Amino acid sequence: MQITLLGTGNPIPDPRRAGPSTLVRAGGSTVLIDCGRGVLMRMMGAGAMPGMISAVLVTHLHSDHLTDLNDVITMQWVMSPGPNLLRIFGPVGTKAFVDATLTGLAPDIGYRLDHHTDLTQGPWVEVTEVVPGDEFSIGSVSVTVGATDHRPVEPTVAFRLDDGTHSVVLGGDGIPCAALDALCQGADAYVQTVIREDLVKMIPSQRFQDILDYHSTVEQAAQTATRAGVSTLVLTHYVPGIAPGADDEWRALAAAHFTGNIVLGDDLTSVEL
Numbered sequence: 232m233q234i235t236l237l238g239t240g241n242p243i244p245d246p247r248r249a250g251p252s253t254l255v256r257a258g259g260s261t262v263l264i265d266c267g268r269g270v271l272m273r274m275m276g277a278g279a280m281p282g283m284i285s286a287v288l289v290t291h292l293h294s295d296h297l298t299d300l301n302d303v304i305t306m307q308w309v310m311s312p313g314p315n316l317l318r319i320f321g322p323v324g325t326k327a328f329v330d331a332t333l334t335g336l337a338p339d340i341g342y343r344l345d346h347h348t349d350l351t352q353g354p355w356v357e358v359t360e361v362v363p364g365d366e367f368s369i370g371s372v373s374v375t376v377g378a379t380d381h382r383p384v385e386p387t388v389a390f391r392l393d394d395g396t397h398s399v400v401l402g403g404d405g406i407p408c409a410a411l412d413a414l415c416q417g418a419d420a421y422v423q424t425v426i427r428e429d430l431v432k433m434i435p436s437q438r439f440q441d442i443l444d445y446h447s448t449v450e451q452a453a454q455t456a457t458r459a460g461v462s463t464l465v466l467t468h469y470v471p472g473i474a475p476g477a478d479d480e481w482r483a484l485a486a487a488h489f490t491g492n493i494v495l496g497d498d499l500t501s502v503e504l
């Protein structure tokens with residue numbers, strides 16, 4: 232199983248970091264979790280073509296996690312040699328978002344169908360809305376859906392992927408909670424979006440202070456990893472973005488609460504389980 236951080240940024244545009252998105256390759260499947268800004272640029276950087284996506288998993292409907300889903304839908308369609316089903320799984324509301332996206336893309340879809348005679352149908356998209364406790368399969372990878380606490384944002388979910396040999400939890404955004412602990416229990420890896428409370432508190436903006444309510448700090452993510460007994464903690468979605476040369480400072484904050492392997496870094500940082 233290989234986990235690649237495609238985009239490690241946050242909602243604020245960053246010239247060095249794409250928006251939140253992670254790629255998991257396991258059991259012959261290529262699973263894309265969230266579709267932040269620049270996701271396809273980074274996917275190509277990771278050697279994955281849009282047509283290779285086995286499924287898209289959406290943790291929640293915050294725009295930073297979904298802004299480039301329209302690009303994924305369009306390029307998965309146009310760059311596939313023939314009809315290629317794009318499966319999307321996400322919380323309640325995902326279907327309405329995808330339907331609205333397809334409505335917005337209707338002119339483009341029409342142009343391409345008119346122009347390319349070998350294109351005989353528009354994007355082939357199937358949306359499955361999930362709730363905590365659901366289980367489904369992507370090829371040989373089994374997926375379990377768990378609850379997260381990102382209130383007031385609701386609904387939100389996390390996903391646990393298991394290929395029979397290794398398992399990884401994609402925690403999405405949120406603060407620690409019992410349901411996340413349970414989903415992570417005994418997993419090989421746990422990917423969590425994090426903020427630096429100490430740095431965010433120094434930003435003189437109420438709008439920035441508000442994010443402290445509903446994101447795990449680096450320390451909290453490490454504590455969740457310890458409680459759940461995971462081997463590898465993967466940090467992403469850094470708020471603020473990790474300054475050049477500051478990786479070790481962030482790592483030390485996590486290491487104070489977690490003795491396992493800690494992975495963080497630039498876009499396209501990858502870990503093999």
Ligand SMILES: [Zn+2]
Pocket residue numbers: 242251293295296404424468
């Ligand atoms: Zn986010």
Ligand SMILES: [Zn+2]
Pocket residue numbers: 291293381384404
């Ligand atoms: Zn969010």
